[in-house]
Amino acid sequence: MKNQENSPENPPRIFGVKDIAESTSKTPTAIMGIPQHGKTTLAKWIVAELIKMKNVKVRIFDSSLQWIFNTPVDYVFHVPEPIKTLIDEDGKTVIIYSDIFSIAPHIVKDLLSYDNIAINFANINDFDYERELMSKLILHDKNQLVSEVMNNKGEIINRVVYIFEESQTTVGSNVMRRKEMAFLSKAVSTGANWGLSFLIVTRRAGEVSTKIFEHTVTKCVTNSTQPNCLKKMSRIFPKNSVAKLKTLGVGEFLVLTPKGVFDLKTEKYPKGKHAKIIDIVIPKKKGFWGRLKDKLFR
């Protein structure tokens, strides 16, 4: 690892995973690059450091089962598939929707009772539920952190870092509604003022909302041969670095920071620790429709 802007008076300073974790605890970071190049592995090393820090909590949004095995977190919450079922009753067709929206307060309460968690969503094509829960948790954390800052005359005591895996599916410019975009981009751009930060992981940097992406202060990029991603990178990386981005191997990153561009080589994440999986339980509903839904959800 070396600082490309070093000089005899300014000796190279290593910018490693610990430094990235330190900056991620305070300001947003992005990890980008093509599939299977070590993005999640780097994110796990960063999260392992964040967890060691005093007064930092992590909340990981994952729908790709990447944080259950060989993971730094102790618990993974599993949110079930939102069920939409067609039932033929007395010749009538009835559509039953999952009540996952209405149970969100119950889920939020459960999730907030843990310090460091990953949340796994079973949904494969509908990320509205994920954004709904994401926004609710962020809002809760924001209110909590802001009140602490106000009571302590501006001093930030506790921090919460949100990690968005495959973030193009949740904070992609094509998938968010305007209100969600306004809320999430504001959280990312202003969260540092009260102790909220983000780690945005994506294999499709070109699709992540620019409003969110432009507020990431540290950018860790591995191989980026995709035209959309390269285009975005060529706007932010110095010219001599862009060509290098096409040659990076697994676990090799260029890290763009306010202090310059650094090389980073990670190691494989150690095998072993698996998280405990906690299934979200859907509460029983009253009445005929409730009993029907309970039957379906059983």
Ligand SMILES: Nc1ncnc2c1ncn2[C@@H]1O[C@H](COP(=O)(O)OP(=O)(O)OP(=O)(O)O)[C@@H](O)[C@H]1O
């Ligand atoms: N530094 C490294 N050295 C050796 N192998 C590594 C390193 N980092 C990651 N790997 C291996 O490369 C594979 C992909 O790693 P990882 O899942 O972190 O990539 P990814 O970029 O998140 O992939 P995807 O885009 O599919 O989510 C895994 O088998 C992992 O063990």
Ligand SMILES: [Mg+2]
């Ligand atoms: Mg990954």
